[in-house]
Amino acid sequence: MGGVWERKVRSIKDAFKSLHHNQHLNDEELATFLTEAEMIVNSHPLTFVPLEDSTEEAITPHNFLLMSSSGANTASRIPISEEISLRVNWKLMLQLLNQFWKRWIQGYLPTIARRTKWFNDVRPLQVDDPVIIVDETVRNGWLRGRIVKVYTASDGQVRKVDVQTASGLYQRPAIKVALLDVLQSGKAVQR
Structure with a gap:
C-alpha cells in the first residue's frame, strides 16, 4: 500500500524541484504553495467511477478531508505578506501554482493515460x-x-x-x- 502514497509524494517533490530555484518564498508563501499543491493532488479519484447513478462521483481524498469531492477553491485563504503588495504576491502565487500544475500533470497524466495501445489491441x-x-x-x-x-x-x-x-x-x-x-x-x- 505504501507504493501509492510514495508515488504521490514523489510527484509533488518532482514538480516542486522543477520550479525556478531563484524564487525565495517566505514561510507564509511556502505554506500557501504547498496547500494549493495539496488541493491539486487530493482531487484525483481513489476509486472507480460508479455507473449506476450519474450523480454519484468517484471517491477522492477531498471526500475525507473537506467532505466534498471537488475541493473548494482555497484562494480566499492565501496568507498575504506585509512587505509585498497584494497584487504582486497574488500573481507570484498564481505563477508558482500554474508551474506546479504543469509539472505535476507531466508526471501524473501518464499514469492515467492508456499506454497499452502500443503493445496490445x-x-x-x-x-x-x-x-x-x-x-x-x-x-x-x-x-x-x-x-x-x-x-x-x-x-x-x-x-x-x-x-x-x-x-x-x-x-x-x-x-x-x-x-x-x-x-x-x-x-x-x-x-
Whole structure:
C-alpha cells in the first residue's frame, strides 16, 4: 500500500524541484504553495467511477478531508505578506501554482493515460464511455463527461470525440480524453 502514497509524494517533490530555484518564498508563501499543491493532488479519484447513478462521483481524498469531492477553491485563504503588495504576491502565487500544475500533470497524466495501445489491441473509445477531458491549461479543473459522438479516420481509429459535460459539449482529440475505469454491478470494468 505504501507504493501509492510514495508515488504521490514523489510527484509533488518532482514538480516542486522543477520550479525556478531563484524564487525565495517566505514561510507564509511556502505554506500557501504547498496547500494549493495539496488541493491539486487530493482531487484525483481513489476509486472507480460508479455507473449506476450519474450523480454519484468517484471517491477522492477531498471526500475525507473537506467532505466534498471537488475541493473548494482555497484562494480566499492565501496568507498575504506585509512587505509585498497584494497584487504582486497574488500573481507570484498564481505563477508558482500554474508551474506546479504543469509539472505535476507531466508526471501524473501518464499514469492515467492508456499506454497499452502500443503493445496490445485496445478497444476504441465509444459512445457513452465516461471520460475526463485532459486540459493542461486549467489548474485543478478537469471536466468529466460522456462521449456522445466519435469521429473515425480512414484507418478505423478514433481520432476525435464529442464529450457532453455538465457545462456543455466539447470536441477534443481522442488523445486528450482519458477513459475512466467504471464500477458496474459490483465489479471493475475497463471500458
